[in-house]
Amino acid sequence: MDIQQLIETMGRKARNAAAALAVLKPEDKNRALRCMADAFLSHRDEIKIENQKDMNAGEDKGLSKAMLDRLLLNDKRIDEMAQALRAVAELDDPVGEIFDMRVRPNGIKIGRMRCPIGVIGIIYESRPNVTADAACLCVKSGNAVILRGGSEAINSNRILARLMSEAGIASGLPEGSVQLVDTVDRAAVTALLHANQYIDLIIPRGGTALIKKVTEESTIPVIKHYSGNCFIYVDETADLEQATAIIENAKTQRPGVCNALETLLINRKIAASLLGKLAPILLGKKVELRGDPAVCEIVPQAKPAKESDWEEEYLDLILAVRVVDSLDEAVELINRYGSHHTDAILTKDYGNSMKFLTAVDSACVFVNCSTRFADGGEFGMGCEIGISTDKLHARGPMALKELTTAKFIALGGGQIKT
Amino acid sequence: MDIQQLIETMGRKARNAAAALAVLKPEDKNRALRCMADAFLSHRDEIKIENQKDMNAGEDKGLSKAMLDRLLLNDKRIDEMAQALRAVAELDDPVGEIFDMRVRPNGIKIGRMRCPIGVIGIIYESRPNVTADAACLCVKSGNAVILRGGSEAINSNRILARLMSEAGIASGLPEGSVQLVDTVDRAAVTALLHANQYIDLIIPRGGTALIKKVTEESTIPVIKHYSGNCFIYVDETADLEQATAIIENAKTQRPGVCNALETLLINRKIAASLLGKLAPILLGKKVELRGDPAVCEIVPQAKPAKESDWEEEYLDLILAVRVVDSLDEAVELINRYGSHHTDAILTKDYGNSMKFLTAVDSACVFVNCSTRFADGGEFGMGCEIGISTDKLHARGPMALKELTTAKFIALGGGQIKT
Numbered sequence: 001m002d003i004q005q006l007i008e009t010m011g012r013k014a015r016n017a018a019a020a021l022a023v024l025k026p027e028d029k030n031r032a033l034r035c036m037a038d039a040f041l042s043h044r045d046e047i048k049i050e051n052q053k054d055m056n057a058g059e060d061k062g063l064s065k066a067m068l069d070r071l072l073l074n075d076k077r078i079d080e081m082a083q084a085l086r087a088v089a090e091l092d093d094p095v096g097e098i099f100d101m102r103v104r105p106n107g108i109k110i111g112r113m114r115c116p117i118g119v120i121g122i123i124y125e126s127r128p129n130v131t132a133d134a135a136c137l138c139v140k141s142g143n144a145v146i147l148r149g150g151s152e153a154i155n156s157n158r159i160l161a162r163l164m165s166e167a168g169i170a171s172g173l174p175e176g177s178v179q180l181v182d183t184v185d186r187a188a189v190t191a192l193l194h195a196n197q198y199i200d201l202i203i204p205r206g207g208t209a210l211i212k213k214v215t216e217e218s219t220i221p222v223i224k225h226y227s228g229n230c231f232i233y234v235d236e237t238a239d240l241e242q243a244t245a246i247i248e249n250a251k252t253q254r255p256g257v258c259n260a261l262e263t264l265l266i267n268r269k270i271a272a273s274l275l276g277k278l279a280p281i282l283l284g285k286k287v288e289l290r291g292d293p294a295v296c297e298i299v300p301q302a303k304p305a306k307e308s309d310w311e312e313e314y315l316d317l318i319l320a321v322r323v324v325d326s327l328d329e330a331v332e333l334i335n336r337y338g339s340h341h342t343d344a345i346l347t348k349d350y351g352n353s354m355k356f357l358t359a360v361d362s363a364c365v366f367v368n369c370s371t372r373f374a375d376g377g378e379f380g381m382g383c384e385i386g387i388s389t390d391k392l393h394a395r396g397p398m399a400l401k402e403l404t405t406a407k408f409i410a411l412g413g414g415q416i417k418t
Numbered sequence: 419m420d421i422q423q424l425i426e427t428m429g430r431k432a433r434n435a436a437a438a439l440a441v442l443k444p445e446d447k448n449r450a451l452r453c454m455a456d457a458f459l460s461h462r463d464e465i466k467i468e469n470q471k472d473m474n475a476g477e478d479k480g481l482s483k484a485m486l487d488r489l490l491l492n493d494k495r496i497d498e499m500a501q502a503l504r505a506v507a508e509l510d511d512p513v514g515e516i517f518d519m520r521v522r523p524n525g526i527k528i529g530r531m532r533c534p535i536g537v538i539g540i541i542y543e544s545r546p547n548v549t550a551d552a553a554c555l556c557v558k559s560g561n562a563v564i565l566r567g568g569s570e571a572i573n574s575n576r577i578l579a580r581l582m583s584e585a586g587i588a589s590g591l592p593e594g595s596v597q598l599v600d601t602v603d604r605a606a607v608t609a610l611l612h613a614n615q616y617i618d619l620i621i622p623r624g625g626t627a628l629i630k631k632v633t634e635e636s637t638i639p640v641i642k643h644y645s646g647n648c649f650i651y652v653d654e655t656a657d658l659e660q661a662t663a664i665i666e667n668a669k670t671q672r673p674g675v676c677n678a679l680e681t682l683l684i685n686r687k688i689a690a691s692l693l694g695k696l697a698p699i700l701l702g703k704k705v706e707l708r709g710d711p712a713v714c715e716i717v718p719q720a721k722p723a724k725e726s727d728w729e730e731e732y733l734d735l736i737l738a739v740r741v742v743d744s745l746d747e748a749v750e751l752i753n754r755y756g757s758h759h760t761d762a763i764l765t766k767d768y769g770n771s772m773k774f775l776t777a778v779d780s781a782c783v784f785v786n787c788s789t790r791f792a793d794g795g796e797f798g799m800g801c802e803i804g805i806s807t808d809k810l811h812a813r814g815p816m817a818l819k820e821l822t823t824a825k826f827i828a829l830g831g832g833q834i835k836t
Contacts, residue, residue, distance in 0.1 A: 023776070023777075102798060104796065108787055110798070113776070115776075117809055200809060201810065221810050246832065246833075246834055249835055253835055358531075361533075363825055363826060364825065364826040364827075365531075365825055366828040366830060367827075368829070368833075369830025369831070370833065370835050372834075373828060378835070379826065380528070391535055391536070392535070392810065393810040395826075405810065406813060407780060407782065407783055407813060408797065408814040409782075409785075410784040411771075411785050411786070412785055412786040412787025412788075413787070414657070415787040416663055416666075417671055417796070
């Protein structure tokens with residue numbers, strides 16, 4: 001079977017599955033999700049064996065530590081994937097939800113009813129737990145999903161998708177609800193991006209090159225998860241103890257993920273005192289500092305930053321640091337160099353916090369906490385299918401509601417328009 | 419100035435205006451909208467003179483009655499445009515609205531803050547009141563707007579856009595908030611559709627050819643207002659008096675608009691009795707009936723329908739009529755032939771109403787009222803910028819909320835991720 005045929009066959013299956021999924025009862029979908037979680041736990045060793053193949057290949061290919069960390073499925077992460085499935089099963093079903101009902105002067109009751117989007121294509125790289133999160137959220141929201149993971153995680157993705165699909169079908173989901181494009185041939189991505197007849201929405205997750213390819217090629221609507229060049233701005237009123245703890249956490253707790261801190265802006269008035277506390281801690285944790293001239297003067301171990309450092313997503317133990325004169329300058333730099341993903345201000349000043357929240361044009365804007373909280377799970381959304389850095393339909397962590405649409409409904413009593 | 423330069427100049431102006439609009443106080447925007455309404459009323463005669471030029475040209479070009487009706491600006495419609503502006507000024511400002519706030523177990527308060535999208539391009543045909551509605555909703559929601567109307571309404575659009583822009587600037591809006599592409603050269607549309615640097619969203623409103631061109635060419639996200647092939651299904655339990663009144667209203671009250679009825683499905687059990695009442699009324703109002711064989715047998719004046727009649731948007735006094743055996747058949751036909759705009763069921767049966775609401779895959783799904791109510795104004799949204807037949811971001815009438823996006827905000831107290 002050639003690639004075009006493969007995608008069409010998968011698309012047709014998915015379209016049929018979507019029609020059936022849309023009318024399933026919540027409990028039928030939840031039972032399937034719990035069976036998928038059980039399958040992960042009872043096939044734990046198989047998953048680790050398949051993942052080890054990917055890890056070995058990754059090491060041979062010389063993937064970075066951060067990349068290998070993203071690829072790894074250990075017992076803790078398998079438990080987390082199963083827990084995420086169970087947590088989503090516990091959430092309220094978004095489909096059929098009626099909201100915003102109001103009575104018009106003519107007596108018609110007008111409101112909205114939530115419904116699935118249809119068939120969703122997810123194109124992603126490296127992290128195999130995306131396979132579980134994405135499929136689980138699509139099923140719960142009544143959508144069929146076609147998954148296309150990265151070649152470096154093909155063995156992990158294959159076992160996870162197979163376990164979910166089999167457990168789903170065994171517990172009553174329509175066949176074709178969860179499908180993985182099981183080939184590393186890149187032509188499959190192109191075919192997916194032109195399958196308008198079968199796919200309603202494409203969600204790419206991965207590096208800049210992937211996102212660029214997908215948005216330029218796709219004739220299907222796309223919601224992008226662009227890179228996370230996350231900023232923290234420490235203003236002159238910040239609590240320096242607290243700021244130090246938050247910055248250390250945001251940079252070092254898990255540097256390989258998109259909500260990790262990449263660029264630090266410090267108000268000039270407290271630059272020396274903050275860096276006096278912070279720099280030894282970060283350097284002690286092997287964080288490479290790349291600073292502007294003011295930072296390099298305060299911290300001799302810092303390397304001089306290049307222009308490109310302000311817009312780079314390192315996904316590694318590297319931090320760009322810059323001294324600024326004002327909140328306005330910080331906001332301007334964030335909106336210019338940032339990736340509109342997640343940015344935080346650390347401050348004791350009410351006015352500065354409000355101005356930052358309003359003026360920073362990003363999907364997530366935080367006051368006085370770590371950027372690492374930009375995550376569907378942390379937001380109480382169960383788990384997430386990605387973090388949209390687009391502005392339309394979904395912005396920020398995408399979970400169940402973001403995978404649905406809503407029709408207007410009107411309950412009349414014979415009204416005609418006069 | 420060539421077209422490319424024209425659009426770039428307009429785009430740059432709009433982008434600057436958007437930054438300033440985003441931080442305007444609600445009252446500043448509302449005052450501008452009220453000044454625009456005043457300008458329409460005090461320049462009523464000028465508007466009618468300019469509109470008459472378009473009407474004359476339209477008659478010379480042989481536009482249909484429905485088209486000419488869409489083009490006409492009489493005293494009533496000028497009053498309505500001014501009233502719509504005032505009504506939108508009275509609505510709550512969507513920008514800065516904070517919603518969905520919740521406290522997470524770690525104490526972080528997480529929620530959303532509504533903000534403008536940026537610069538919106540509207541590409542439309544014939545109806546000049548779109549100029550007023552679109553500009554007004556964009557300004558209220560803090561977006562700059564670039565309008566591109568149809569050549570047949572160029573004189574009407576020019577005076578309306580000029581009055582709004584001048585009144586806006588006089589009352590403190592940034593220059594470039596409301597701009598009309600003042601050329602009938604079609605190259606301007608192509609240039610608009612590739613102005614990604616300046617425009618965040620394109621909303622096309624018009625015939626199938628326009629929408630097709632826009633979606634195929636645009637590199638900017640598009641929300642489509644496709645055609646309105648609206649269906650009514652009359653089930654076997656319907657109140658036939660009420661059904662007759664609703665169908666007459668939906669077909670004849672204003673046949674040239676997108677929420678007018680185009681196709682009628684009737685359950686076989688009541689086909690003869692309903693058509694016995696309904697057909698004489700519709701025929702008396704000069705409605706041409708195009709029926710399937712069963713309908714033609716009951717109504718000798720009906721012409722035989724062709725396959726294409728089931729999917730056509732007439733925008734005229736023509737109605738396709740078909741007899742069906744069941745609700746399932748009706749739903750299947752609506753989802754197959756309809757344009758996913760607005761469809762209604764007329765019934766006394768609770769189960770049928772619920773099934774119809776859930777199973778019909780359209781932007782607006784109604785029970786027991788005229789399809790003519792599918793309208794932002796009727797829904798209490800002030801006025802509308804179009805009716806999205808897409809599923810993403812906005813579905814159905816689009817008004818203020820649909821012209822905004824929302825960022826996540828987090829109010830922390832020093833939390834770090836463990």
